[in-house]
Amino acid sequence: MDAFHSRSRVRRLLLPLTAGLCALALVSGCSDASSDSPSPxxxxxxxxxxxxxxxxSDYQTVIKNVLPSVVQIEAGNSLGSGVVYDSKGxxxxxxxxxxxxRTFKVTVATGEKVENATLVASYPEQDLAVIKLDTVPKGLKPAKFGDSDKVEVGQIVLAMGSPLGLSSSVTQGIVSALGRTVSESRAGGxxxxxxxNMVQTSAAINPGNSGGALVNLDSEVIGIPTLGAIDPQMGDSAxxxxxxxxxxxMVKTVADQIIKSGRVTDSGxxxxxxxxxxxxDVNYQPAGVALVSVTKNGAADKAGLQxxxxxxxxxxxxxxxxxxxSEAxxxxxxxxxxxxTYLRNGAESTAKVTLGEI
Known part of the structure; x- marks a missing residue:
């Protein structure tokens, strides 16, 4: 029986026990209707x-303020979300x-008219990109971007985007954790x-939410929803x-460089x-990373790695x-x-490396 069904059985087994405890409490007089219990x-x-x-009311205010800045992006046969970064489109x-x-169809919240957009630059190393509307529609509203240093675990957040193609959708949750390092699969694009340093959230993130907005109750974008975790024990379901x-x-760092220079000039x-x-290894288990090539005068080369x-x-x-x-x-x-630490001809050695830049 898989883990899900095992947990389901546990939940069902707890119900009679809880009911028994309630009955015991009634017998002992804890909830006796005839006792002088305080009124609500x-x-x-x-x-x-x-x-x-x-x-x-706070939720509705945030949605009113931010949702007009969240767009739906049609890229070939795929669909995602985006956030208006500035008044230039x-x-x-x-x-x-x-x-x-390189070209896209964008549905903005200022109307149902589909706008054309063109790629400015993509930076896959950080899974961020900037596109630009060919014509800036009247009333286009840039989002307000927050401060990562002020994001705290427990803050209420809303995720806005187009999950499963349902444009202008909103889900809610909290900031569950900060500083997560997450590796994205190459499967499915x-x-x-x-x-x-990713922000973990309990707000629902579904296909189509990618590129949208994670927003705090001050109507500030604090992140770009990118990934949803999968459970291998559940057949890789969400x-x-x-x-x-x-x-x-990181969003502002990358976007500002792309807008200014057409590319990322300082990745950090x-x-x-x-x-x-x-x-x-001999048991066919992953055991390390072999160097296939070493960039001349790069970090590893200068440290003597071969x-x-x-x-x-x-x-x-x-x-x-x-x-x-990559995670390290x-x-x-x-x-x-x-x-x-590395192996050379079976012998272990160490090297002090001054890191370079992607």
Whole structure:
């Protein structure tokens, strides 16, 4: 029986036990209707009602403020979302939304008219891209972007986009965690990027939400929803309530460079400046990353690493695959020094490497 059904059985078994406890409480007089129990406080009930009404009003205000800045993007045969970045018609989205396309159909919230847009640049290494409307429609509303340093676990957030093609959809949740490093699959058009410092949220993130807006109750975009977790034990189906958004600080860094220069000129992403491949041990288990090529005068080359060396560790972090190598470097910065453990002709050695840049 799979895990889901096992958990279902546990839930069902708990119900009779809970019912039994309630019956015991009644026998002991804890909830005896004839006892002198205090009456409900009407002021408390009214306060709760007002609080719920205030929260609902906050939601509606945020939706009114931000939803006009969230667009639907049609890229070939795929559909995603985007956020209006400025009054010049620039729209930020995910690189995996634009894919290999260069022209797009964009539905803006200012009307049902479909606008044409053109790719400015895509940066798959961070799964971000910027497109630009060919004609800026009257009333186009840029979003207000927040501050990553002010994002905290427990904050209420709304996710806005076009999940499953349902444009202008909104889901709600909280910031569940910060600083997550997540690797994206290449399957289904993914970029394969490893992205650090992502915002984890319980707001539902479904196909089509990619590139949309994760918004706080101050009507500020704090992230770009990008990935939803999957549960391998459930046949790779979506894991409800576990989604990830690229933090707004990285969104602004990448978008500003693309808009200014047509490309990313300073990635801020550390690299060894090598091409590698995953190798396996005698039990056919991933055991490290073999260097296939080493960029001349790059980080690894300057540290004495050679083609054929097998990297097994970055600092204290084990490296068994290309993905784990990317994850080990994801939170580092160019110019930072790290210790690389590697095998050469079966013998283990270490090297101090000053990291380069992607």
């Amino acid at each position: 406080d009407p002021t408390s009930s009214a306060s709760a009602t007002r609080a719920a009404s205030d929260l609902q 620039h729209i930020v989205t995910n690189a995996h939304v634009v894919g290999n396309e 993914g970029t394969g990027a490893t992205i650090a 894991a409800p309530g576990i989604g990830f958004a690229i933090p707004v600080s 992403r550390a690299a060894l400046n090598i091409v590698g491949r995953t190798v396996v 083609v054929g060396d097998i990297i097994t560790k970055i600092g204290d972090l084990p490296v068994t695959t290309i993905t784990s190598l 470097l994801a939170s580092d910065r160019p110019g930072q020094k790290v210790t690389v």
